[in-house]
Amino acid sequence: MVSKNVKLANHAGFCYGVKRAVDLSVKIKEDNPSTPVYILGQLIHNTQVIEYLSSIGIHTIETIPEKLNGICIIRTHGVTPQTIQELEQKECQIIDATCPDVKRVQNKARSLAEEGYKVIIIGKPDHPEVIAIKAHADLCSENEAIVISSEEEVEKYLSTIKKSKKIGIVIQTTQTHGNFKKILPIIAEYSTELKVYNTICSATFKRQQEAMTLAKEVELMIIVGSKSSANTTHLAEIVSQIKKTIHIETEKELDTYKDLINITSKIGITAGASTPGFIIDQVIERIGE
Amino acid sequence: MVSKNVKLANHAGFCYGVKRAVDLSVKIKEDNPSTPVYILGQLIHNTQVIEYLSSIGIHTIETIPEKLNGICIIRTHGVTPQTIQELEQKECQIIDATCPDVKRVQNKARSLAEEGYKVIIIGKPDHPEVIAIKAHADLCSENEAIVISSEEEVEKYLSTIKKSKKIGIVIQTTQTHGNFKKILPIIAEYSTELKVYNTICSATFKRQQEAMTLAKEVELMIIVGSKSSANTTHLAEIVSQIKKTIHIETEKELDTYKDLINITSKIGITAGASTPGFIIDQVIERIGE
The missing domain is CATH 3.40.1010.20 (4-hydroxy-3-methylbut-2-enyl diphosphate reductase, catalytic domain)
Structure with a gap:
């Protein structure tokens, strides 16, 4: 050797948003030792952390059960407004551990939709962060947001892009600049007005x-x-x-x-x-x- | 052979804007045979057309003289607001032959500056169209607009781009999409909020x-x-x-x-x-x- x-x-x-969510979850359990504490979906994408949280009594659940008493924590990736609404109808206290940077993307996507932009999210369509961002945008527009994950995929949406007078772009916080820089110019070529929030997080x-x-x-x-x-x-x-x-x-x-x-x-x-x-x-x- | x-x-x-300007100039002279008719700068970038206009009594002047009586035509590329103001103080009638597409870019650059965007014009800094667009933007902001003509030039302005919270881009109407598509992603990587008007004219x-x-x-x-x-x-x-x-x-x-x-x-x-x-x-x- x-x-x-x-x-x-x-x-x-650990980045700031992840540390914040883990610390918050642990504190919630410490402050409420006898109350059931749940997280809807994985708090963060790490098996060992999920196992640790489970070991101290914070349980990861994949779907909202019929009855939900206690405390429910929202994961760092955020959830759809519909999920929040559904949780609000249960007898549980909601603690939001969505990463502040992710929350910012949700808000930007909403404001773009409200301002009449056709919203494009650069990211993976099946990632929980992207699912939640899309749902926030879709709430504010009759026009469904598009998710584009690669250069090749832009072609698929070219006719929609050409038809849209105003295109608004946000990016999944964890995307690479490389991917964003490949996708952006193709969209820009065919759009007249384009508003881009570069929401790749600084961390x-x-x-x-x-x-x-x-x-x-x-x-x-x-x-x-x-x-x-x-x-x-x-x-x-x-x-x-x-x-x-x-x-x-x-x-x-x-x-x-x-x-x-x-x-x-x-x-x-x-x-x-x-x-x-x-x-x-x-x-x-x-x-x- | x-x-x-x-x-x-x-x-x-001839595109629509050029045809419009030439037809308008000829008509002005026909309708006012005994009035001196001037164009400030070349109406369009073509020597033969300038010579033809001169032959029918429409004179191209490079600067505004002390005294200016008669009719003064504004070239297709547009002029600065300061030039318009200077002409307004003379005893001449102003006829605006600025291409409507170019006028649109001037207006977009102004509105971006008014909305607090740091304006970037993609184009040649010494081209009359770009000089006029820049002057329109600069009128509405304490922040001077930047002109970028090539990929290499972006590097020169990176620190300004990083410092600017909001970047607004317009493009000289006659630029190539190729150049625009090379410059845009470099700017986008370092800006948080970006508004782009793709003002390359459709012709x-x-x-x-x-x-x-x-x-x-x-x-x-x-x-x-x-x-x-x-x-x-x-x-x-x-x-x-x-x-x-x-x-x-x-x-x-x-x-x-x-x-x-x-x-x-x-x-x-x-x-x-x-x-x-x-x-x-x-x-x-x-x-x-």
């Missing part, structure tokens, strides 16, 4: 930029975080274009790459916004063994 | 698209029009990326390319928005000889 030089990115792991942007810089300095990049996390997956996508990259959820997966790691000296590590610090520490520790 | 197959683009020569857009299609079908493209005309020069730029291209002002220049034309069978012709039909006809005629 060669000697190891492991470098961790400065912006790795995501900094993390991506830093990961790219780090990737240039090392021989191998390790991205730590859930494979269902959009920002983590994007990090892996971006970095793999520059350097050999491994995307793992926990240190256990390192075993698969044992031979590669044994012969590698310079390793760079970064982690998605929903990856807790202790998992990053365990990865670094295992590499050093 | 091989037999000739010459194809003229459908959208070649310019159609002409460019048609020229590209035609270029693919022929062996040689001939672009007819003034070398000081932005839309004509852009046509030549675009087409030369696809096929061998000659840019000439009149049929006389064909002599230089005699050998090339003699061995070429399929020739495509298009002309800028300020090129009069008779010059296009003379070019076609000379090729046939």
Whole structure:
């Protein structure tokens, strides 16, 4: 085994919105030890955090049950206005842990729809953040919002774009600038008036930029975080274009790459916004063994 | 000499705005045969048209003289609000032949500035249309508008772009979509709120698209029009990326390319928005000889 030089990115792991949501959830449970506490959907995209929350009595539920007593926490990705309405009809207290940056996108999408813009969301259509943003926009317009995830997909909507006098764009907070910059000019060519809120969150942007810089300095990049996390997956996508990259959820997966790691000296590590610090520490520790 | 197959683009020569300005000028002189008629700057970028107007008593002047009696026509590219004000103080009647599409850009630039957007004009800084648009925007803001003509130039203004909360973009009517699509994403990456009016005029857009299609079908493209005309020069730029291209002002220049034309069978012709039909006809005629 060669000697190891492991470098961790400065912006790795929990972002402000995730930390806020986890801290808030834990505090709610501490303050209300005898009240049932639920989260609708995964609070953040990280299995280990969900398991930890479950272990202290905060239960993740996938759908709203017939009866819901206690406290219900709204996940960082936000929910649709219809879901909020449905929860309000239950006998539960609602605690909103939606990331403030995500909330801002929902509000921007709503205001664009209200101002008569045909709303386009650049993002993955099945991601909970995007589903909620779309629902907020759709509430304020007869005109359904469009979700576009790739350059190729723009073609599919070109006739709608050409027909729309005013196009308003928001972006899923965890999208890459690369994808946004490929999609935007195609839309711009065919629209007369275009309003764009670049809602990629600054934490995501900094993390991506830093990961790219780090990737240039090392021989191998390790991205730590859930494979269902959009920002983590994007990090892996971006970095793999520059350097050999491994995307793992926990240190256990390192075993698969044992031979590669044994012969590698310079390793760079970064982690998605929903990856807790202790998992990053365990990865670094295992590499050093 | 091989037999000739010459194809003229459908959208070649005078656009609506140019035709309107030339017709208006001629009519003004016809209706006022004994009044001096002036145009401030070239009505359109075409020497032959300027010479024709001069021959019927419509005089092109480069600056506003001390005394100005008679009628003064505003060129298609528009002028600054300061110039209008200066003319209003003279004893002359002002006839505005600014292209309606150009006027629209001036108004959009003004409204963006009024709404607090930092205005960016994509275009050539020394082109009269751009000078006038910038002056209209600057009138409505303490914040001076920026003119960006190329991808490389964006870098120069990045710190200003990053500092501006709201960026508003308009485009010189005769720019290419290609240039716009290269510049826009770089600006978009660093701005939070962006409003874009795609003010490339539809005549310019159609002409460019048609020229590209035609270029693919022929062996040689001939672009007819003034070398000081932005839309004509852009046509030549675009087409030369696809096929061998000659840019000439009149049929006389064909002599230089005699050998090339003699061995070429399929020739495509298009002309800028300020090129009069008779010059296009003379070019076609000379090729046939």
